[in-house]
Amino acid sequence: MSQQAQRKESIQDTTIVDTDVHLSVPAKEVAKYTDEPYRSHMANTGYAPLPSSGWDRNLAGKIEHYTVQSPEDVQQRLCEEFQIDYPILNATSKLPRLPQSDLAVNLMSAYNDLLIDQYLDEYNHFYGLASLATQKPDKAAEELDRLGDEDQIVGAYIATTGPNPPLGDPEYDILYQAAQDNDIHIAYHGSGGAFMFEFPRQNQSFEKFIEVHTMAHTWSQMMTLSSLLVHGVPEKFPDLNFTFLEAGIGWIPMMMFRLNKEYSIRRSEAPLLKKSPEEYIREFYFASQPIGEANDPTHMKQLIDMVGVDALTFASDYPHWDFDHPDALEQYLSTFDEEGRQKVMYKNASDAFALEL
């Protein structure tokens, strides 16, 4: 066991659910689960078969490139090294960016079959998020119906950087209805990869990835959250839980208070809402990663207090280069009681995705 695995007892003794664990699935591997002509496309193209951002994420050799390509990788490098008891795995974030909607639909079931076959069937304490292609909401709904009986599929992963129109639009209602019918809860996830193409034109003039990555996830999630509330999605689907991954938590109080103000003035533009935006947002779940790094740690504690221990879940984002170790969040939880700590480390995630721990 490495020194890094020998953590303080509070981490070792705590049950931890990790809501955001990314697999790195090679194109040739997912090709096995697709039909022709997509199988040949995925297996043989000389180009990257899925959209790629082109950024140098390894900082020209300054950062190690980690990948997770087997269930043993997840078990050893994440569960044992970081003391994660229940990782919630996702297989791809790129489907909503594919211009070829027929390919996206075919890959949707391919990634989900691969996730179940190669990962969830191997370890009972692994859970998974089904990847959805948002281009064809009716096909995504069919996929959720197909996966409804899979006990270890606990949520649907929807990439928020790319879908057009924004994800509160009524064209997605069929998708949300199927998710609610099948007790598969929603997890939204932004990305730096699509940000340069999908958002306003000024994005395209960012010259450094640090600019893109600071903005991309948060902006995507803010747009999604605004769209959900204004279209009344939480009122339409009251049994559905919504989790927001990988945008940190600093943006949440701002959205609560700004939407409260806007709603007071322009309630008639969001007539499905029955209470203040803040009250809906407090029923959503938000993953901690990337945890902010304030110069004054008391500011982070205040921020966690504002978001609330009923809403916060732990996420590592492993194996990506900006992942968080559980310690990064845990150090800020000392001011909360044991119940609050347990909510953040596993109970909220268990509630959000109806896990059977």
Place this chain on the structure above:
Amino acid sequence: MTDHIVASVDELEEGGRIITQLNGREICVFNIDGEYYAYNNWCAHQAGPVCEGNITGTTEASFDPESLEVSLEYCHEGEILNCPWHGWEYEVKSGKCLSRQKVQLPSYPVRIEEEEIIVTL
């Protein structure tokens, strides 16, 4: 304070490093240009295995207010230790963090006696 023999000098070539367990801690000794440095293998950020990271250079910039031009320089090649987890940069000769002024890797005295590398802990 106790002396610990880590290795003989011919076991640690220039540019190399040795990670060893001393008193329950992972201590890494680097040989940079014939000088020896010892640090905890414990990053100040999220406690990653900092001493296992790549040693590279870094980029610095200067701004000339006369010409309004920024000059980039890739410098300190072989002198910057990057934590493999998140890329926090440290000067391998001083343990100083490049992005946080008050952050420094804990270091230990290293000396050579009779061709042996000795760390005092």
